[in-house]
Amino acid sequence: xxxxxxxxxxxxxxxxxxxxxxxxxxxxxxxxxxxxxxxxxxxxxxxxxxxxxxxxxxxxxxxxxxxxxxxxxxxxxxxxxxxxxxxxxxxxxxxxxxxxxxxxxxxxxxxxxxxxxxxxxxxxxxxxxxxxxxxxxxxxxxxxxxxxxxxxxxxxxxxxxxxxxxxxxxxxxxxxxxxxxxxxxxxxxxxxxxxxxxxxxxxxxxxxxxxxxxxxxxxxxxxxxxxxxxxxxxxxxxxxxxxxxxxxxxxxxxxxxxxxxxxxxxxxxxxxxxxxxxxxxxxxxxxx
Amino acid sequence: xxxxxxxxxxxxxxxxxxxxxxxxxxxxxxxxxxxxxxxxxxxxxxxxxxxxxxxxxxxxxxxxxxxxxxxxxxxxxxxxxxxxxxxxxxxxxxxxxxxxxxxxxxxxxxxxxxxxxxxxxxxxxxxxxxxxxxxxxxxxxxxxxxxxxxxxxxxxxxxxxxxxxxxxxxxxxxxxxxxxxxxxxxxxxxxxxxxxxxxxxxxxxxxxxxxxxxxxxxxxxxxxxxxxxxxxxxxxxxxxxxxxxxxxxxxxxxxxxxxxxxxxxxxxxxxxxxxxxxx
Numbered sequence: 001x002x003x004x005x006x007x008x009x010x011x012x013x014x015x016x017x018x019x020x021x022x023x024x025x026x027x028x029x030x031x032x033x034x035x036x037x038x039x040x041x042x043x044x045x046x047x048x049x050x051x052x053x054x055x056x057x058x059x060x061x062x063x064x065x066x067x068x069x070x071x072x073x074x075x076x077x078x079x080x081x082x083x084x085x086x087x088x089x090x091x092x093x094x095x096x097x098x099x100x101x102x103x104x105x106x107x108x109x110x111x112x113x114x115x116x117x118x119x120x121x122x123x124x125x126x127x128x129x130x131x132x133x134x135x136x137x138x139x140x141x142x143x144x145x146x147x148x149x150x151x152x153x154x155x156x157x158x159x160x161x162x163x164x165x166x167x168x169x170x171x172x173x174x175x176x177x178x179x180x181x182x183x184x185x186x187x188x189x190x191x192x193x194x195x196x197x198x199x200x201x202x203x204x205x206x207x208x209x210x211x212x213x214x215x216x217x218x219x220x221x222x223x224x225x226x227x228x229x230x231x232x233x234x235x236x237x238x239x240x241x242x243x244x245x246x247x248x249x250x251x252x253x254x255x256x257x258x259x260x261x262x263x264x265x266x267x268x269x270x271x272x273x274x275x276x277x278x279x280x281x282x283x284x285x286x287x288x
Numbered sequence: 289x290x291x292x293x294x295x296x297x298x299x300x301x302x303x304x305x306x307x308x309x310x311x312x313x314x315x316x317x318x319x320x321x322x323x324x325x326x327x328x329x330x331x332x333x334x335x336x337x338x339x340x341x342x343x344x345x346x347x348x349x350x351x352x353x354x355x356x357x358x359x360x361x362x363x364x365x366x367x368x369x370x371x372x373x374x375x376x377x378x379x380x381x382x383x384x385x386x387x388x389x390x391x392x393x394x395x396x397x398x399x400x401x402x403x404x405x406x407x408x409x410x411x412x413x414x415x416x417x418x419x420x421x422x423x424x425x426x427x428x429x430x431x432x433x434x435x436x437x438x439x440x441x442x443x444x445x446x447x448x449x450x451x452x453x454x455x456x457x458x459x460x461x462x463x464x465x466x467x468x469x470x471x472x473x474x475x476x477x478x479x480x481x482x483x484x485x486x487x488x489x490x491x492x493x494x495x496x497x498x499x500x501x502x503x504x505x506x507x508x509x510x511x512x513x514x515x516x517x518x519x520x521x522x523x524x525x526x527x528x529x530x531x532x533x534x535x536x537x538x539x540x541x542x543x544x545x546x547x548x549x550x551x552x553x554x555x556x557x558x559x560x561x562x563x564x565x566x567x
Contacts, residue, residue, distance in 0.1 A: 041460045042430050145305075147331050175376070175457055177329040177487050178528035204460045246461040249531035249553075256557045261565070272531075276538045283544065283564045 001086055001165040001198065003030040003053060007062035010048050014060060022048040023222045026062070032165070035192055035199045037209035040219030041244060046202050049219065053168050053200060054087035055080045067165075085114045088164035092171045094155035095148065103129070103146075104139040107158045114162060121161070128157035133187060149180050156184075160191070166198040167191075173205070185212060206248045210234060210270050218245070235268045250275055257282070293449065293481055294318035294341075299350035301336055310336040312504045313350070318449070323475060323482040325492035325512075328501030329526030334485045337501070338453045341483075342371045355448065369398075372442030374455040378434035381441075382426040387418060390426070391441045398445065412440040415477075416470050432463025436470055443474070450474075452484045456491070464488075493530045493551045500525065512551055519549075532556050 008026040013019050023045040030036050040046050051057040052064050055071050064071040066083050091097070100106035107128055108121035116124070129136055132153040138146070143154055152172075159167065169188060173181040189212050192199045203209055209216050210230040218225040218233065220243055226233060233240075237247040237255055247255075250269055258264050265282050269275035294317065301311040311333045318324055328334050339345045340352060343364035352359040354367050375381055384390030388409050395405045413419045416436040426434060435455055442450055452471070456464040468491060474480050484495065492498055498515045500507040502525050508515060516522070516533050523529070536549045536556060545563065550556040 041462055149330050175330075175454070175487075177526050178489070179523075179526035180330055244462045253531065253535060253553050253557075256553055257560065260557050260561045272534055272538055275535075276542055279539065279542065279544060283560065 001067040002032050002065070003067075003087070003166060003198065004028070004065045005049070005052065005062070006065070008049075008052060008059045008064060009061035010052070010057060011060045021222060023219075026219075026222075026224050028217050028224060028227060030166075030198055030200065032198055033196055035189075035212055035214045036201070037213035037216045038200060038202045038219065039204075039206070039209055039216060039245065040225075041204075044219040045222040046219050047170070048222075050089065050168055050170060050200070050202055053166070054084050054089060056089075081114060085162055086164055087166040087168065088159045088162055089168040090156060090159050090170065090172055092174055093152075094159075094172075095143075095151035098143040098151060098155055101142060102139065103141055103143050103154050106143055106154060107139075107161050110158050110162045124161040124163070125157070128160040129154075131160055131187075131191065132157045133183070149176060152176070152184070164197070166200070168200045168202070170202045171204070172201070173203075173208070188212075204246070206234075206246045206251075210248045210251075218243075230270055231268060234270060261285075290319040290322070292317040293320045293355060295351075295353040297351050297353075299337075299340065299352065300348050301333075301340060301345065302348055309504050311340070311347075314504075314506045315350075316499060316506060316509060318481065318483060319497075320448075321475075321479050321481055322496045323484065323494075325495035325498045326483065326485045326501060327487070327489065327492050327498060327527060328507070331503075332501040332526075333504040334501050335453055336504075338373065338451050338483075338485055341451060342368050342373055369445060370447050371449045371451060372445060372447040373451045373453060374435065374438050374442060376454040376457055378431045378438065378458065381438050382434060384426075386423050386425060387413065387429075387437050388422045390437055391444050394441055394445050408444045408446075409440075412444040413437075415443060415474060416440045430463055431459045432466040435459065435463070435467045439467070439470060439474075448479075449481045449483065452482070452486070454485055454487065457487060489528055489530050493532075500527070516549060516551060 005026050005028045009024045010022045011019055012022055026049060038046050038049065052059060055077065058071055058073060058077065060073050066087060069083055071077060098106050100109060104125050107125040111121040111124055112118065125139060126136055129139055134150060134153055143151055173184050176184065185208055188199060191197060201213065213230060215227060216230055216233045217227045234247055234251045237251050240247050250272055254265055254269055254275060263285055265278050269278060296314060296316050299311055299314040300309055302309045326334050340347055343359055354370055357363050357367060359367050382390055383393050391409045391412055392405055395408060410419065416439050418433065418436050418440060456467050471482055475482050486492055493512045495512060498512050499509045500515060516529055519529060530551060532551055532553050533549045536546045539546045547559060
């Protein structure tokens with residue numbers, strides 16, 4: 001399902017003394033199957049953009065096209081359920097939203113809320129729990145007897161059980177240890193490929209953005225500052241650093257080497273393997 | 289010789305609803321003026337340790353002694369004066385309606401006189417560089433700023449130890465750096481002892497000493513240099529190794545001579561430069 005934001009503007013609390021412009025002139029295309037990373041610091045407008053992706057917010061100007069639906073400020077929107085079933089958001093710390101007596105009931109809640117019958121919902125729960133790497137035996141447990149990492153996976157299974165085409169992840173690895181972070185991100189990447197999803201990842205981790213995303217959009221002061229492939233984005237690290245954003249460790253390291261040696265690598269390297277390959281040639285030039 | 293400030297002896301703790309021990313027979317010391325990083329996988333017992341340290345929970349077995357005071361229900365309030373805590377979520381620890389009210393909150397609870405209180409609030413906010421925000425409301429602040437106010441609230445009570453329980457994990461990179469820089473300066477200027485419970489291994493690499501927790505037990509303690517030699521072992525514990533160490537290993541594998549597994553990029557760049565320039 002294609003999503004496209006066209007010159008989107010959003011103002012909070014319009015026509016009150018508290019009116020505040022959160023984003024303006026935001027245009028981003030997210031064709032079906034894209035893995036997009038959305039980056040920017042706190043207050044840059046990322047969360048506001050995110051809430052437009054499944055019509056939790058309606059733009060105050062411009063339009064948001066989600067599949068067949070077009071959402072503008074004028075039109076009264078009816079039946080947004082279909083949109084929200086197709087575009088699922090995994091919010092930060094999703095495990096805080098678990099509430100049912102058993103894991104199975106919790107996972108079934110979403111699909112049943114969208115009109116799926118109990119039998120089908122249970123079938124999906126069994127499928128989803130396996131997809132997030134947990135054993136089916138966990139379905140009959142109380143979600144509150146699980147570890148933090150397991151709870152997060154259960155919450156994610158609840159989202160998958162709605163069978164969305166687009167999945168929006170808001171800092172999905174916050175608070176996890178390094179292994180947990182890698183496992184969760186690898187899992188999302190695999191689902192992205194297997195189910196041919198569109199994935200939109202909101203993150204502070206430049207490492208994750210560079211490793212998983214096809215495209216990166218950088219938000220700055222409520223506007224889209226730049227959209228490009230990881231290579232395009234990180235080829236100009238100075239600019240990002242000036243904006244107070246991070247760059248991947250590899251890019252930082254390459255930059256420091258180039259500064260010290262006074263000459264450049266043949267290309268911008270995004271992985272430790274790439275930079276290692278380029279290293280002998282780079283060092284040789286230092287001796288010449 | 290380093291002075292031991294906190295003695296943790298054979299500490300065990302179990303949450304009532306769980307079968308397994310969250311902490312099992314943990315013994316170590318915390319030394320005056322050091323920056324100690326405690327790392328470990330989720331559920332390894334790090335946060336339980338923090339809660340025991342200032343008496344939010346009490347151990348089932350073993351003891352904690354802080355500055356010659358044995359932690360018990362009787363001494364817990366005295367010990368909380370010595371140990372200040374900063375938690376993970378900046379939004380959950382703001383109690384005042386303005387920045388200065390928030391910092392004053394702890395002082396009011398301690399019955400500090402008004403004159404003294406005003407002075408301490410100012411001093412504390414100055415040391416975290418938030419003195420210009422006295423009358424701001426919390427929702428106008430960034431996550432990093434909120435955490436700095438939380439730190440000021442702790443500082444105003446003049447503790448000798450500050451515990452950061454994943455205090456930077458919900459912040460963006462800029463906020464994280466702000467908070468860490470604040471702590472570094474405080475430690476240098478006020479002889480503060482810092483205990484940082486963290487998943488951020490780049491941060492841990494800059495600590496004076498590290499403790500690795502695994503499944504409720506103390507797995508290893510040592511300097512960051514020692515700990516990161518554990519290499520693949522750390523990965524098997526659910527942790528990771530910092531980028532400069534990975535890079536050093538990679539280069540060695542390529543037969544590019546590197547004297548050791550560097551913990552900082554600067555050091556590694558420096559060594560490469562020294563050995564490859566004909567200056």
